[in-house]
Amino acid sequence: MYNKLQYISQGNTIEEQLYNIQQALDAGCDWVQMRFKDQSAKNTFALAEAVKFLCEEYLANFIVNDDLYLAQQIAADGVHLGLSDMKIDEARAILGNTKIIGGTANTFEDIENHVKNGCDYIGLGPFRFTSTKEKLSPILGLHGYFEILQKLKKNKIKIPVFAIGGITLKDINPLMETGIYGIAVSGIITESDEKEKLIQQLNEKLYANVIV
Ligand SMILES: Cc1ncc(COP(=O)(O)OP(=O)(O)O)c(N)n1
Ligand SMILES: Cc1ncsc1CCOP(=O)(O)O
């Protein structure tokens, strides 16, 4: 099963990205999504190769944001695709069944479609406003998660749902109570001065009800 905490990388240069990713891995993150927007193919490829190497060293999962062909080229563990990126069924046909394909959703219908098309997990959001991403879909808030997760349950749709967008430590308990599986975060980890402590606290809350 998937880790319940996914770190989405930040940084405007290869160096900044690598610094942030290494810090997150050192602090205990074991799932990284490389998100490097508006860059040349050369830079993105160079970063992806370096991140793949790092994640292998730390035994962390590594997925690529947006670019299925890059994920395929560097043999990443998978890809995360948004509503305006390549369609999930097309991606599945190209990547096969062994790779992770995550899909963005903002509504119950988005999730229904993703599940039909062979998606492995859902990034559902945004939970609240965040400056990490431009052009946000409508904000869901706790009530939005509650309604969508209830509808999934009613329709017997089972897929791990990760909450995303402006999430902080204090949001985890109420979010987990809605039935989500985990969270995908960027800002709180990138900006934290006490990453190890933060990741430990996040994991404690995320795994509080997991029986091993
Ligand atoms: C886990 C997760 N969920 C949602 C997103 C957002 O993807 P997308 O809508 O394609 O936006 P960009 O990240 O590409 O700007 C995500 N990246 N990860
Ligand atoms: C990529 C993405 N998609 C919806 S919100 C978001 C950004 C999440 O980052 P943060 O945790 O900093 O709000």
Ligand SMILES: [Mg+2]
């Ligand atoms: Mg995208």
